[in-house]
Amino acid sequence: MDRMLYIAMTGASQVTRAQAVNSNNLANVSTNGFRADLEAFRSLPLNGPGHNSRVYTVDEGQGVDFTSGSLQTTGRSLDVAIKGQGWIAVQAADGSHAYTRAGNLQVSEVGQLLTGAGHPVIGADGGPVALPPFEKLDIGDDGTISLRALGQEASTIANVNRIQLVNPDTDKMYKGRDGLMRVEEGTPVIPDANVTLVNGMLEGSNVNAVESLVNMITLARQFEMQVKMMSTAQENDAASAQLMRIN
Structure with a gap:
């Protein structure tokens, strides 16, 4: 099966992790003295047989935002x-x-x-x-x-x-x-x-509620995109199998 499915699955998993961090920050928007957790995505090549044409995403913690709250x-x-x-x-x-x-x-x-x-x-x-x-x-x-x-x-x-x-x-x-x-x-x-x-x-907390809400929507759309990629990979696999039967 094409590595596209694995890449999409990994992407969806990492987006879910990022969403958990963002949700925790948002849940503590009213917590006294709370410091927001930082995270970011990093691209890594998927090594293996053939040409390295696939890149997958890893969500990594970037520490804590030490900015003071109001x-x-x-x-x-x-x-x-x-x-x-x-x-x-x-x-x-x-x-x-x-x-x-x-x-x-x-x-x-x-x-x-x-x-x-x-x-x-x-x-x-x-x-x-x-x-x-x-x-x-x-x-x-x-x-x-x-x-x-x-x-x-x-x-x-x-x-x-x-x-x-x-x-x-x-x-x-x-x-x-x-x-x-x-x-x-x-x-x-x-x-x-x-x-x-x-x-x-x-x-107060140093979490920006508006920024966290926008980030939540962005991550939700990214998750939907990864799921759509998995569906496309499945359709491509089914189409390839049909072509093989014709031959």
């Missing part, structure tokens, strides 16, 4: 956004350190500072931030957490911890399956005092 004012004391470059250190499900731009923080029933997705926020000592019962809490530009403990006077403010803020080289960062960013193994990540927060604001 800032949204919330006025909530537990909402923070990173100003410029940098990341908030959190603890992943496996206990390792990971990084996020999502600053919609919350306090659990046991006083642990968590992200909106439930990941513990890492403090200055390298462990999860634990807070005593409090009446009022503020987060400074440098990540310092100040609070007035439950039952204390209004003037009694204590600094209890500091959110660990880092700024690793983005060329050495990658996104895990849990959506958190990580650095390549062996790359040291130390707190960066130049990373600052803006209180009462959240960073």
Whole structure:
């Protein structure tokens, strides 16, 4: 059978993969601090007997779009956004350190500072931030957490911890399956005092909804074209078989 069928099948499969990446980006258009995944098609020759006249397509991940999302004012004391470059250190499900731009923080029933997705926020000592019962809490530009403990006077403010803020080289960062960013193994990540927060604001997703919708339509048309090629290959094969019967 002509290699056209294999090429069309491969093309349809790769378009489906690209559509999955695009759909995931679009689904996270409202996710705080989300960074879009990048992908691109690459042409590769199909080697084999005879003249190399066929080329098939491979969809390859191109990393992550590190462009910042827009800032949204919330006025909530537990909402923070990173100003410029940098990341908030959190603890992943496996206990390792990971990084996020999502600053919609919350306090659990046991006083642990968590992200909106439930990941513990890492403090200055390298462990999860634990807070005593409090009446009022503020987060400074440098990540310092100040609070007035439950039952204390209004003037009694204590600094209890500091959110660990880092700024690793983005060329050495990658996104895990849990959506958190990580650095390549062996790359040291130390707190960066130049990373600052803006209180009462959240960073939105950097996904362009209109661009993703247009890309979804384009990929759907490409898939239809590949399916049509498979149908044409089948028709050509049937026509060739009929000619052979005539001979």
